Amino acid sequence: MNIKDIRSQFPILDQQVNGRPLVYLDSAATSQKPIRVIEALEKYYKEYNSNVHRGVHTLGTRATDGYEGAREKVRKFINAKSIEEVIFTRGTTTALNTVAQGYARENLSEGDEIVITHMEHHANVIPWQQVARKTGATLKYLDLQADGTISLEVARRTITPNTKIVSIMHVSNVLGVINPIKELAQIAHENGAIMCVDGAQSTPHMKVDVQDLDCDFFAFSGHKMCGPTGIGVLYGKKHLLENMEPVEFGGEMIDFVQLHESTWKELPWKFEAGTPIIGGAIGLGAAIDFLEEIGLDNINAHDQKLAQYAYECMGAIEGLHIYGPKERTGLVTFTIDDVHPHDVATVLDADGIAVRAGHHCAQPLMRWLKVSATARASFYLYNTEEEIDELVKGIIKTKEYFSNVF
Incomplete structure (x- = not known):
């Protein structure tokens, strides 16, 4: 990877903030966008903006080709068996809610169990709370080890024949830990449960193969992987999606509408009600092209190298505490x-230097860590070790400032 060449494709990085060169360390919240993605969006809106599927005119055909072409790029990117298993959504949150409302609410009842962990993002907590409340199912938490990792032995004790759904994030947006999804899916299936995965933090950084993972559902967002905001993907195994009811109704997703009943289109369109996110999908397709040209293995190695460098440099600062195991990807969360973390981010x-501060939409994990908030520096393919050096200098400066103030 030639970082200089990669950085040159992200115009937003070439600016000053508060009179200093921008050091963007908040890619876990949203990544920056390369010229290719920006131009793909501009080209769609300037040259062939149109609705998809229903029109037979030239612009409509071009828009449909761009939209459905992006679906095929996603299919290859995650190694789904067919485009029928690739549903475009507004993002990871919408995708997980679709599973919760479209599958879980229809299939769970009192006595059934849903298993998640304390590290989950709120998008993978609240939908299951709601399902449990509506169905009478029990929401169980898989206990974490002291360093925030998952023990497969504990997982085998927690996931039982009463468990119907296991829903766990692939990579923690706070701890940086990579969870053993393939092994967890095997345990879930041995007990008759399905495996749902929040892939928001893994898909941008590593090669994802949904068939190898053998997960039943997998959700991710475009904006964390160099794509536009407002576009995401739900992958689901075909037989599960076929037996699910849509959670939104209206145009685009229907086959025939009678006065008192209607029928739905085939997969994947029965889950895409209304005018879809056409520009977003096209932009996501351009982002996938960009990432695959660089290589996901190269990106993963680069991100892990930066995370280790940051872990070592920051770990040497007295009074600084890093959360999560040493082996991690793409981020370092600290106090x-x-x-206060908000003061750290402000200074x-x-x-x-842009970092994130707060509970990172993971309040149960904050309580498990016994903190109210943390600061987080997250890295991506355009970041450098020199930027981490600037972060370390900034942290030392922050410490000195507050020691003098108080």
């Missing part, structure tokens, strides 16, 4: 003694 921002 500094006697300094760093004054030097042009």
Whole structure:
């Protein structure tokens, strides 16, 4: 990977913030977009903006080809068996809610179990809380080990024949831990449960093969992998999707509409009600092209190298605490003694360094860690070790500032 060449394709990085060169370390929240993606969106809106599927005119055909062509790119990207298993959504949250409302609410009842972990993003907690409340099912939490990792032995004790759904994130947006999804899916299937995966933080950083993982559902967002906001994907095994009812109704997803009843289109369109996210899908397709040209294995190696470098450099700072195991990908979450994470982020921002601070939509995990909030620096293919050096300098400056103030 030639980082200089890669960075040149992200115009937003070439700017100053508060009089200092921008150091963008918040890609776990949203990644920046390369010129290719921006131009793909511009080209669609400037040259062939049209609705898809129903029109027979030239612009409509071009838009449909772009939209459905992006679906095929997604299929190859995650190694789904067919395009019928690839549903476009607004993002990971919508995709997980589709599973919860379209599958779980229809198939669970009192006495059934849903298993998740304490590390989950709220998007993989609240939908299951709602399903449990509506169906009488029990929501169970798989206990984490001291370093925030999952023990397969504990998983085997927690997942039982009463378990119907296991839903776990592939990579933690706080701890950076990579969870053993393939092994967890095997345990789930041995007990007759389905495996649902929140892939928001893994898909941008590593090669995902849904057939190898043998997950039943897999959700991810475009905006974390160099694509536009407002577009995401739900992968589902065909036989499960075929037996699910849509969760949204209206145009595009129907076959025939009578006065008192209607029928639905075949997969995947029965889950895509209304005018779809056409520009977003086309932009996501361009992002996939970009990432595959660089190579997901190269991106993964680069991100892990940066994470290890940051872990070592930051770990040497007195009074700084890093959360999660040493083996991680793409991010470092931390606190500094006697300094609130929001203050850390504010002082760093004054030097042009962008990090995230707060509970990171993971309040159960914050309570498990016994903190109210943390700061998080997250890395992607365009970041460098020099930027981490700037982060370390900024953290030391922050410590000195607050020690003098108080």
